[in-house]
Amino acid sequence: MRADQILHPTDHGLYCPPGDFHIDPIRPVPRALITHGHGDHARAGHGAVLATRETLDIMAIRYGEDFTAFRQVADGCIRIGDTQVSFHPAGHILGSAQILVQPDHGPRIVVSGDYCRRANPVCAPFQPVPCDIFVTEATFGLPVFRHPDPVDEMARLLASMAEFPDRPHLIGAYALGKAQRLIALARQAGIDAPIAIHGALQRLSDYHIGQGVDLGPLVPATADDVPSGLVIAPPSAFASPWVQRFRDPVIGFASGWMQVRARARQRGVELPLIVSDHVDWPQVTDTIRELSPEQVWITHGTEDGLMRWCELNGFAARPLRLVGYEDEPE
């Protein structure tokens, strides 16, 4: 069987005919395999969902227990139609997985979802899975993206808090994954005091704590007088009146995009922190070299740069031009 008969893009997302399932579909389908819990990959309303236990838990937190009629925890090798599928850690957020699709006849395909090769205190590290076809994201698919060690970024946060001790530091971070990673990084950097979190982070942070991630003392950032100099909130909160309760705040944002100044300026950020849960350029190119697949399929992002690199380095590559995935999910 040819590769694109095993997996190909449709207007619902990536579809696998021999197994009759979709991976990270953007619209409701009968059978969905979900790589991770971010809203643009994990949507409610599918007939059946196969995902890691953590991803299923996260979907239930976000969408309610009835987000799907039937759910199954991905554990070991699972037979679906004429394929075997298995889930392997992707190092992106808690519960994130790459999905290996092995058809009875044809090439082994790894759909990596969103992934990251840098150590992350809130999730298991990326596991390289040998494959014939590697399906990769290209969120940061340009050689300008070489994300620094997040420890250095935390040092910049601490320096700013020391420079402006009387100004609360409000850091924007996506509610699932980035926020908890940021808090864990702040703890590693030696911030022991309570950290205030916006209400939108409460249940997801509680879930991380329940899964054994040490986030230290957290307080809600809902009162008029927030008892902490460090506040983590989803980026959307900065556009809401919620932020008006803080006097002369230093507004920060934690994202891989912060590496490019114009992006940081557009957001009106005073303290850009380069912390990314996606592969940067060296990571994505090293991963392709390491796996050395026969083909690289690129799902979304700045694929032109990665296509060019594959061409220069002798890897057959094609863009899938999947629509519906955001640069970095909210």
Next chain:
Amino acid sequence: MKAFSHLLERLAFTPARNAKLRLLRHYLETTPDPDRGYALAALTGDLKLRAVTPSLLRGLMAERIDEQLFALSYDFVGDLAETIALLWQGDSDQEVPLRDAVDLLSNTGKAALPAAIADMLDRLPPAQRLAFLKLATGNMRVGLSARMARIALADMGQPDVADIEEIWHGLTPPYQPLFDWIAGGERPAHAALAPFRPVMLSTPVDLEQLRAFDPADYMAEWKWDGIRVQAVNDGGTRRLYSRTGEDIGAAFPDILDALNFNGAADGELLVRRGTEVASFGDLQKRLNRKTVGKTMLDSHPAALRLYDLMIWQDRDLRDLPLSERRAILEEANFGSDRIDVSPLLTFTTWDDLAALRATPPSIVIEGVMLKRRDSLYLGGRPRGPWFKWKRDPMLVDAVMLYAQRGRGKRSGFYSDFTFGLWDGDQLVPVGKAYFGFTDEELRQLDRFVRTNTTDRFGPVRAVAPKLVLEVAFEGLNESSRHKSGIAMRFPRISRIRWDKPAAEADHLTTLHGMLP
């Protein structure tokens, strides 16, 4: 280089003036000589280095990266120095003193420059490459004026900002004597010829307040709408300074040529054709240029209209009363028809003066100045001896069209408003204002924006065109950069007209009618 790089980064992203001052002061207090002096000079534009061209930098990259990947990267990042800083390979963790970078950029010959720059980029950690490239291309873009740098210096120790300004132009990087002085040492000797001297400024006044004073104690003259300057010729060394001590002579060679006297004079820089003073818009075309062409010199001739003398024929007049300085000013020969003296106004009562103020003979007059006859020339803004009584601002009723959130103290509030006027049945944007309202009014405006949003463009919200804002402004210039063809000077919101229907807001023709 690490501290310098960190400073540039923070300054570039910090909008608030006080926070910028604090960052700079902290850097200057914690960084050793000579690096802090070089950093200061880089920020104030006083560091004269070899200019590294974009083509040299592109050449370095052509040897190192695929052309197509470079083009994609540059297209995404949008800034050449930043693109190169990000693309350069290597993870050095050396600490390179800023002095080494300055040495390299001052002493390397043209042929050796590309290799020297590549070598420096290899030595620098990734985060510091951008700072070096900004230094090399001579474009800091961190929103910090030389004046602010001197305020930060004044915050560090005894000398106040006027003291520092007075000696600033005699100092050269890395300013060791200046830092010694701030730390409690000797005041540096007045080395430079034609130094800048702190300018005397005025405070605003109105008719009610003036009634408390005796008109006979004051001289009055027109307040000309140019820019306040200090023109100096010290034994042949000629300088033209803005009122904050920036040397703007390079943009005004015609003025420098005209300074055929020995002294330091205080006056207004204008564009004047024969006896007719041109609008501020004409003067603006001459400002902020590194050089000026012959065509511009002919079409926009600059002139000086003098208010006062600080130094004359080697004599310091600043300790004389204004009446005596004025007598010397009126007698003096300035040796050029580009220079004249601002005439005094004749009045006996405040109401006489009010009448004059209401009907100025030229559109390039923005009110009257009042100066006590016995006032000494004091740098800074002493309260009392000099008043400015500006003409009333111009007003239009405009309709709010777009709003953007503020930063710093106004984080989270929609506080920057774009407003428009009617052009037929369309509303055309004519300007932007972000102050003039109280904190309570800001909350009301914020609420209005949130409940009347019709569209979003990134951080900008379009609002239903129904709120009328009374906008006050100081003047108008024609501008090809604005859709309406007009740019307002100093626009602010003077009243929120909750009561007025948008249909009754002013038309664009009203604004055109106000053009000088």
